[in-house]
Amino acid sequence: MKILDSLGLRSLRKSLTKSINNVLSFFSFNPNEGLKEHNNKKTPSKNKIKSVHLTKSHPTTTRLGRIQSELKAFLKSPPPHIRVTVGSNLSQWIIHLTFPPTTAYPNETYKLKITFPSDYPTSPPSCYFLKPTPAHEHVYTNGDICLSLLGSDWRPTMSAETLAVSIMSMLSSAGEKSRPMDNSAHAAAKPGGRQDNWVYHDDSC
Incomplete structure (x- = not known):
């Protein structure tokens, strides 16, 4: 028992x-x-989040519709040495610029942060380099870029891709690495502000 x-x-x-x-x-x-x-x-991966941006329908006449159209065009036919990533916010892009060996930045990659304002495309996007920033006569150490397309020369027919290609071209044509002469006066500023009242370094800046 x-x-x-x-x-x-x-x-x-x-x-x-x-x-x-x-x-x-x-x-x-x-x-x-x-x-x-x-x-x-x-948690959705970046690729899945990007998929949402491409599949969710936004009217083409709206701000988000315009940004979505630009993203689709960018991904379909990206410019050489340039790629884009987008997180959960369609209005913020990270653009990666990788420079050819023949430039002053051989095989170096830098990141641009682009933020589309509420009145886009009437106003240009905020655009600046994330750190580390490339040493260039028109790029401040805080990431700001002296480029008239970000201010007085911006047109609503332009796009984020237009800015990326212009910045890529500007840096690729540099003969040497340098900084703006007034860098010390601007280095502590918060990057990405509007450039409405900027005085540009030269006509091609």
Whole structure:
């Protein structure tokens, strides 16, 4: 009788242990962290978020519709040595510029942050280099770019791709690495501000 009772207790103990383990596995139990409810939701990857930007319909006459159209065109036929990534916010792009070996920045890659304002394309996007910034006579160490297309020469028919290609061309034509003569006076400024009242370094700036 004692043997039967012992066997019964063992069987019951195994059954209880298995049930408890099943419950703990459902809640992803960790002794150091306590109980956590199992979460099947996955954080969207950048590619999936980008897919949303391409598939969600925005009227072409709206600001978001215009930005979406530009993104589609950019991805369909990207300019040489230039690529774009977009996170969860369609109004903010990161553009990667990788320079050919024949330039002053051989095989170096720099990132532009582009933010589209609420009145885009009437006003130009905010555009500046993320750090580290390239050493160029029209690029301040805070990331701001002395480029008239970001101010007085901007036209609503232009695009973010227009800016990226212009900046790529400007840096590719540099004979040497340098900084603006007034860099020290501007270096501490917050980058990406409007350039309505800027005095540009030269006509091609």
